[in-house]
Amino acid sequence: MNRTKWRNAGLELVRSKMGIVAVAILVIFILGAIFAFLSPKDPNALDALQRLKSPSSAHWFGTDDYGRDYFARALYGGRVSLMVGFSAMVLATTIGTIVGVVSGYFGGWIDNLLMRLLEVILSIPTFLVMLLLSVFLKPNLTSIVLIIGLLMWMNMSRIIRAETMTILEREYVLYAKASGQNHLGIIFRHIFPSLVPVIIVAATNNVASAIMMESSLSFLGFGVQAPNATWGSMLNNAQGYIAQAPYLALFPGLFILLTVLSFNILGDILRVGFEPKLGKR
């Protein structure tokens, strides 16, 4: 990982308007999630007299079927969605990188075994397994992160494996091998630094899919449980009031869409920045 690559990625980001918008959206959402506690309204405070009120100056996003302030709920919901997304990404990226590097570096029967294992996991419909596991383990933040993270690393490890194999062919790695360095040293000193751009790009895309997975689970009622909101479970609840209060569905869905969209755009821009040869699609 050298400085030029970072500069290229930075330049690419500044140059594209979409990229700036994406980063701005993400910064706003992340700040909103971090500083959600500054909101004067309690996201779980019930108010029977203020049920299903349309957006107004008192309730920016209106109120839900229990009279709870929808803006506060969206802030706290975003906190859960983003936190689960990031943590699951970290888990998936770690597993994916380790499996990919080990498979690509050692090759032979280790590679064969890991790739066959991967094939088995990939042939099981992962979403169904996620649903199932979230019924087994009582859903809470940790179990949701584990479920999503443990079932999302497969594509990552394929990418890392392929990249590791190309890096292995380079002269400096061959030299390090020939000069008798041990495996760990070669992996950490010579291979891993070259993998960082690929890892960052894949991780950015992984956040997007983890957030998508979390909201799908929550939407189907299997995610983080009430009264805690996530954008997915807010949409689930909104489904029942779609005729009276369509704004209940509009806001949380829009937030999921914007977050996932921004991460996807950011991932593509970073890819172009890191690998200018491949980029410029």
Add this chain to the structure above:
Amino acid sequence: MRQLIARRLLQTIPLLLFVSIACFALIKLAPGDPVLSFVTPNMHPEDIERIRHNLGLDKPAYIQYLLWLKELFQGNLGYSLVNHQPVMDQILDRLPATAGLMGSSIALSVLLAIPLGLTAGANRNRWQDKIINLISYIGISVPLFYLAILLIYLFAIELHWLPIMGMRTIGVHSAWDVVKHGILPCVVLAFGFLSVYVRYIRSSTIGQLKEDYVQIQYAFGATRRQVLFRHVMKHVLLPVITLLGMSMADLVTGAIVTETVFSWPGIGSLGMTAVKGMDYPVIMGITLFSALFLILGNLLADILYGFADPRIKSTR
């Protein structure tokens, strides 16, 4: 060619075996005792033990697995814990609805993706490309259930053009009624993987337009439209076949979500009910069924690709 098919088929067998072991293990690890669903309050402990013995649940796990596998080969996936119906019958019963939904949305997304992808690729970095690019970005980023809710609100609640959910109006038996119910689910599911196709077709169009044959066609006086839709399209369609195979997993996920939102009576919504009711035999049956679908989908894509592009024969 025959060799390729034979080899891929042989590779599929251990894969299926491992998947079945994984499924079995998953259900075995599940909390809860399946015997309890047969127990009534005034049963003796001996009766309960007898049920356990009759169900084969007192045997070691690997024997249970082998017995289960034997039944599986005879087409018996066990019985639902909830309504005690054969799992196989339930799945086959729901199959047409899911197959219809998946088939029509694959067709729709490919039909839309070809012109969109070709246009974007041919007008690289111009406004057409930018608009299509934005659409496909939104396509990969929009949660299907959100799209579904928005479309239900617009077309069913506000405009009253289409029904909100289900597959049939009660008492009405016409094909048109089913089609009307199917439009929204089909569009939602198609949108889920349209973008992947569009992007792929776009980038391979860009690649193809640099080829010599395109220049030759232009030299012979072909118009841009002719070159695109008559010549480039042929080459671009090829990778779409493999993409179809690769998008099977997304298709299954999408079908679960879409069928649930629209109460479409397919395998996906059957799976959701089973998961909610912890109906393990049904869950296991559906998981195996979808796994088979994924594996065969990939297999078929590989083989079709081998037919379409004989060059890969030697490399795989």
